[in-house]
Amino acid sequence: MCPKCPIVGPAECGLAERGLAERGLAERETARLRDGTLPWTWWLERAARHGRYGFTNTLLIAAQWRAASDVRSYEAWRSAGRQVRKGETGIRILAPGGGLRSVFDVAQTDGLPLLPEPAAGSSEVWWRLSALATRLRLAPSLVRPRSERPDPAALAHQLAHVLRRGDRPHDPAEPCSGMRRVEADSVAYLVLARLGLDPPPGLNFPSPATWAGAGVGDRILRLARRLTARALEQSTDLMTAAHRFFRAHLDEAWVPGYLAGRGFGPAVQRHWQVGYAPDERHALVERLRALGHPDEEIVASGLARRGRRSGRPYDTFRDRAMFAIRSGDGAIAGFIGRLPDGAGGPKYLNGPDTDLFHKGDLLFGLYETRDRLARGARPVIVEGPLDAIAINLAAPATHAAVATCGVSLTSAQLDALGQVADLSTTGVLLALDDDAAGRAGMERAWQTLASVEGRVGAASFSGSDPAGVLHDHGRAAVGAALHAEEALADVVVDAAIERSGGALGTPEERLAALRAAVRVLALGRTADPARQVARIAARTAVPPAAVTDALVEQISPDGN
Incomplete structure (x- = not known):
């Protein structure tokens, strides 16, 4: 029985929350950062290795396996041709939904040797960063002040300012202080590490007593991931080529007729640039190879996976309606594909996380609805792309819908939404599926939305979803459901x-x-x-x- 309550057990009393020990461990490690026991550069060193798992999980990995160098899931090691040894204990980290998952260090695996990632030289890194600065129209004097040698770290610092919420770069002659400097220097450290260079020398951070934590750490990781992807241009051209391929195959597929039957006619399909992935194992891979993209780049982008036995790349998406997911600047970061009704396999499929595409950072439709959101449309968060399109069709003057695409709403997605919309004024409306999974998703989102000062509501679609209501009852019914929202707390x-x-x-x-x-x-x-x-x-x-x-x-x- 629970010591605090003689009637119910500890599970009901909430004293045995899943992951409580891991959260406590992360809090203790965060406290060590704040009191100076662990310097901020210590965290940056670990984040350069494990940052894709987020700030909190970076601490958990380091606390459980001090010498961890390359940490991946069981399935990811299998895809890389290695096998976790029997009896190995996993490194416990927090899953996006709030539970636990296990990952394993390379030292816990056997199998094929890992190919080292090619390291870029200082001049190549400088060229990549300079090219990005030119595309972002950074002033030449900021890229390379007169009488100075090329300094990739300084340029990465400047680019971090530019990419952070549209922040303007600071004049190199002026001191950069406070959290702006902490974040820009941290991003420069991680970007150079990812590109194969030594970290910037002489970094000196102010006391982290008041600022070290998941908010700052995850923001730095997101910005570093974004800057790295832009500098590498990894898959930007590749993703555009893949999108053209999917669009070119749309008319030969079941997709146009199916979408039209659901209320999404040709004009809607053109507006949202829907495509189709052919039901062939190597169609996209062969097309991208013909355009000069190497297999390593195609696999790294998530558009292909390697066969377990042959190692030959094969298309990730086959016989699916394809929806592009864009980053804040409109670049295609990844795709989500939908199977036809009744087909075997998951109805929706996301590409795997890459430097450019991180599911927990992006929202489908955010780029497309940014102008309406900026004008004050009420943001609506849904699960899938068709639900988002349905709401945007039904209530274009009052609501703007974005989709989490199969992942629980994250603080990073909420931050991205908050960069476009004034959430203190518009609030947020949830319109998740009206089933057990949707209700569980609302509970998880309720915690994430705790920082929103505006009205937080929930819309019910009577056992269906927005796309289903659009199909069965028309646009007016979708609009009526949105306007009949309840408080999410209720x-x-x-x-x-x-x-x-x-x-x-x-x-x-x-x-x-x-x-x-x-x-x-x-x-x-x-x-x-x-x-x-x-x-x-x-x-x-x-x-x-x-x-x-x-x-x-x-x-x-x-x-x-």
Whole structure:
């Protein structure tokens, strides 16, 4: 039984949350950064190796396996021709959905030798960064001030300023201080490490006592990943070529007729530049090879995978409707493909994470709706691209929809949305699928949306989804569902009560429902806590004072 409550067990009381030990370990490591036990450059060294897993997981990997050098999932090692040895204990990291997953260091595997990534020389890195600076129209005097030798670190620092929310570069003659310098120097360190150069010499960071944490760390990682991809131009030309290939094959496929039947006619398909991946194993690979792209680049982009036995690349997407996912500047970063109804396999398929495409950073439709969002349209977050297109068709004057494309809403995606829309004014509306998975997604999003000051709501589509309602009932029905939104706090609290309270017929069931409701309520931000206390009391038949006490206990378990 739970020591805090003699009626329910610890799982119901929330004292055995999955991943609690790992979160505690990450908090302790973060505290060591803040008190100076671990210098910020220590974290940068680890982030250069494991940064694709995020700030918190970088700390977890280093804490569990100090000498970790190359960490990947079990499946990723198999794809690389190596096998995790039997009996090896995984390195536990936090999954995007809040649970746990295991990864393994290369020292825990056997198999084919890994080919080293070719390191670029200083002059090549300078050329790549200079070319990017030219494309971004950075002033020549900022790229290479007079009488100075080429300095890739300084240029990477400047480019970090430019890419960070459209920040203007600072004059090299002026001091760069505060968090701007911390972030730009950290990004330059990671970019040079990724491009094969030694880190910039003489880095000296201010005390991280007040700023070291996941917010700053993940922002640095996202910016470094973006700058690296732009500098390498990895897959920018490749992705454009792949997009043209998919678009060229659209008319020969089932896709145009299927989409038209769902309410997405030819004009809509042209506007969203929908394509088709042929049902052939090597069609795209052969086309990209003919354009001069090497196999290594095609595989690294996620457009192809290597066969386990032959090692020959084969197309990742086959017989799918193809939707392009764009970065903030409009460049194609990746794709999501949809199978025809009734086909075997996952209905939607994302490409794997790459330097350019990181699923947790991007939102389908954000680039396409940026102007409407900037003018004050209410952002709507949905799961799939067809749902986003359906809402954008049904309510173009009032709402603008973006899709998470199969991943839980992340803080990085919310940051990207906040760079385009004023969320304190527009708020956010969730329109996830009306099923068990969709309701669970709303609970996870509720915690992520805690930082949003504007109104946070949820729209129900009566057991369907926006694309289904568009098909069955037309645009007016989609618009009506959007305007009939509920407070997201109401939805997640009611779902918690229904999930944990059973029939609410016994004191144990009511207490379990109460604890589940206040636990989920405490994860987010509600504009009217008193109203939620009254709602929970009415649903569970528990006195409002007891609900208030339980909520205070959940928020401050130590009584402070």
